Amino acid sequence: MTAPDELADLPYADQLRPFSGPLTVEGDYDTVHMDRLSFEGGERAAGSRFLESAVTDCVFAGTNLRRARLNDLWASGTRFTGCTLAESSWLDTTLTGCSLAGVEAFDAVLRRVVFRHCKLDSVNLRAAALHEVVFEDCVLRDVDFGQAKLDGVTFPGSRLERARFGRATLKKADLRGALAIDLADGHESLRGALITSVQLLELAPALAQTLGIIVKDRQETHQ
Incomplete structure (x- = not known):
């Protein structure tokens, strides 16, 4: 999956119009460019629709974006802190050089992101649906994929640290490019994932513990 690296690479770059705010509930943001703006203090934008728009070097802190629709959105250098994106819908969207901390995105649907x-x-991301999502050169720390569905998701060059996969469903999820796979739970949910033989060896102790396998190198003798 290819994604633009620069704002100028966007097919709609020449159509973008400057946007200065504020965000509104169920607002429509079509071909707008949000640049170096700060949306803080619990600003409400639930149900908003973003179409062929760009966000650069912005801050979203405590912003309510529940049930928002992000179609062909491109974001760079932007921070999302304590926001809610629960039940949101993402399509053909790219986030590059962004940080997301304490974000609620449960029940979201991400396709080609x-x-x-x-x-x-x-x-x-509990109970979220991820289809053809790429995490490229990312750090995923304490990310919760519990009960989520991951279909065709890849992690090239990324590190998973204390990730949660309890009761997740994986289909053609490719972990072979991940630099580290550290799971807090849900080892049994890796069924359907692609991993390397080296990764299997690294995961073996946790898998054995999850399955209740007792590993002993020598047989005890009784006299």
Whole structure:
């Protein structure tokens, strides 16, 4: 999956119009460019629709984006802190060099989404549906994929630290490019994932513990 690296690479770059705010509930943001803006203090934008728009070097702190629709959105250098994106819908969207901390995105639907050089810390993706999502060169720390469905999701160059996969469903999820796979739970949910033989060896102790396998190198003798 390819995604633009620069604002100028966007097919709609020449159509973008400057946007100065504020955000509104169920607002429509079509071909707008949000640049170096700060949306803080619990600003409400639930149900908003973003179409062929760009966000650069902005701050979203405590912003309510519940049930928002992000179609062909491109974001760079932007921070999302304590926001809610629960039940949101993402399509053909790219986040590059962004950070997401304490973000609620449970029950969200992400399709053909790219996270590149991003840091995700304590992001709640429980029961979310991820289709053809790429985490490229990212750090995913304490990310919760519990009960989520991951279909065709890849992690090239990324590190998973204390990730949660309890009761998740994986289909063609490719972990072979991940630099580290550290799971807090849900080892049994890796069924359907692609991993390397080296990764299997690294995961073996946790898998054995999850399955209740007792590993002993020598047979005890009784006299």
